[in-house]
Amino acid sequence: MAGIPIKIRGLEKRFAANRVLRGVDLDIPAGKVTVLMGANGAGKSTLVKIICGLYEADAGEVFLNDEPFAPNTPSAALQAGIVTVHQNINDGVVPDLDVASNLMLDWLANPKSAPLLNPRRIRKSAEEIAAKLDLNFDMNSMVSDLTLADRQLVAIARAMAHSPKMMILDEPTSSLSAAEAERLFRLVEKLRESGVAILYISHRMSDIRRVADRIVSMRDGTIVGKYETAPLDYEGAVNDMLGHTMTDVNITVQAPGEKVLELTDVKLKPESQPINLTAHRNEVIAITGLVGVGKTQLSEVLFGQMAAAGGKVQLNGKPYAPNSARDAINQGVFLCAKDRGTNGVVQDFDINRNITLPFLSSLSSFGFVRRNAEYKITNAAIDKLGIVCQGANDEIGTLSGGNQQKVMVGRWLSHECDVLILDEPFQGVDIAARRDIGTKLRETAKDRATIVLVAELDEALEIADRILVMAEFTIVGEHKNEHVDVDLILEQVSGAAAAKDQQKQKEGAAR
């Protein structure tokens, strides 16, 4: 079955001043797995949401079998034969119903269906749906008793009952184990054989190598690369997606000071390779790597949010194993978490209260907050980072994204620490604010070790003294930020250099 069921032409979408899609042209052929790659904010999910009826495009068109197609609700898209399996597996199933009811959910929800339930017939139809995909489920078991992987298969099986023309899988393996992922891949292959056009969104290179027939890279709201002929050029695709247009920021690499933090054989997962890492004062380390390679888990270990699966950590020469954020902060390790909306900003608070939240005990006497002391700190942070606002009492929600991020960074710069970790500090931040934050981080780095976790190589290059590359939950490369071999970094990011690089990694560990 050939043909191109989905054609996208000149698709545009903006949110306020932010142009998320800038004229996307894309064909998705039947019977092939098209992998869509792109960094955070590249516009992947916006594109998907337009195709599956959650957003309306500002300009441009989507054609379904050469007919213009603009679904205004997800169910309209579903009726037209476009099925989406979302990243969050539990969005696709009803946990408190059994498998049979889940598979028949669309029938149950259809107002035209018979009002009385015939459990035997429902079961039979459900079994037919499962049989089409060779899935063996106990129809009576509750979905809440299934593993995440099985729930996902239920969601996919249900979607397949519509005999779709196109299936969108949005990072489907992000919560699956390797064996579970393999089951999913076999299912994807089966769908491909039956002539469904598959759009597969993922960051995981191992997945992409496994299933991709063609790769499309997206960056800043446009398609920047298409790879269709075997063997696929994976590095080229990663390169397109990260788009290392050399930045005009000049870094003078600083001589590292005394050793502050030392990780010895730390394992993020029981089966992952150990990590060895040393951080010094007056040093900014950028750890780069694709989404989902363990950068955030590393920060969680260092900030007392999760225990390492092995190895030991030393802070200033003493064993360091924080059991909570409070504990980590008290020992001098700060984390500016990623996704400020969920993990950082307190929406009901003004700038002042957001900045001083972690430090209230040192800013109060007998429990009463000392207003003068707290405003002194806040005003200093506003000045230091150039936060655009009318004053310390502006509600945080009235600030732009970049300024909100400056408030978050300003919070953790307002007190001295031994180790400052910043997870994706440039997420959702415009270029000017990004430069401001980067400059300020480097200016203040003298007395602490600074570790910045970023997926985009550009960001690493414009802030770090030393760049470490992570893949598969371990560190696979180390580079001093002078005359960097960008191609080698990209190779390491995409995992191709894993074998070649063993030697280099050992040298890194010895350092």
Added chain:
Amino acid sequence: MSETRVNTKTMSLTDYAIRYGFVALLVGLVVYFSIAAEGFASPYSAVFIFQSVAITGILALGVTATLVVDGFDLSIGAVATSALMLSAYVMVVLEQSALVAVVACLLMGALVGLINGFLIVQMRVPDLLATLGMMFLLIGLQRIPTEGRSIATGMSLPDGSTAQGSFSPEFLALGRHRFDFFIDNLIPVSVVFLIVIAIGIWLFLEYTRYGRVMYAIGSNQRAASLAGVPVKKYKIIAYMISGVLASMGGILLAARLGRGDIASGNNLLLDSVAAALIGFAVLGAAKPNAFGTAIGALFVGILLQGLTMMNAPYYTQDFVKGGVLVVALMFTFALSNRR
């Protein structure tokens, strides 16, 4: 960088309505009743209003503490009536002093709060369900020692003897003594308690770091936790505050009634929750706050007192309260979400 920010200097009409609408309504109400109802504008009437809302107000301040951490406490009414029965039991049956009775009640309130907090934080029971369960548990528990009867001096006990103890005068004074304030015997003790507790909770929530942190938990628990806040501890503390304040309400109720009346305090829960929710609308806070809660309680008191003095029948009271609550919630959510 987009500089689209709300300019706080120029407020629109809606902003004014959100901010001062409820206070204006309150002032309007007072003026109206002062003119329409004879005797409304007198010190005695004012004191009566305060007295009528004192106990609900104290309970409502406790609910406010749990609302601040994005929780909810349905057990406060039952804690208050349990304290009522416990204080009567301690004095009348066990023949102990007023001090012992008060201490026992406060400890009971703190313990209930601790258990509520434990259920919610450690056992991960949803707050409404945990405190609903606790409510039933307490309503049942308070009836067991006396086999479901009210407690008064001379009542016969399950073992056949009669209760010899009595409410001590000091305890009764908590409910019946009035302080001189320009006029002799004007201000009841319960009103003093309300005012002191309201100011205390207000200071606690607005000016101490504990209150600040509690608001942070209520707004974004995850962010608060990553800022180093021991979220579980603070949530438990919030429920303990709620329990202790509810038991204080129960003590004052017992002192006013002078007997362990099993049927009292039925309306306490709904009235105090209503006061705390009405408080959201005061000064456009759109969040739980002590000042708003106190005003919310007063608002209901003034409305009911005024209507009573204008000969509105007693059975319309709940309807009026419901109306006020719905209007207040509309103020809070519909109007302030437009911002």
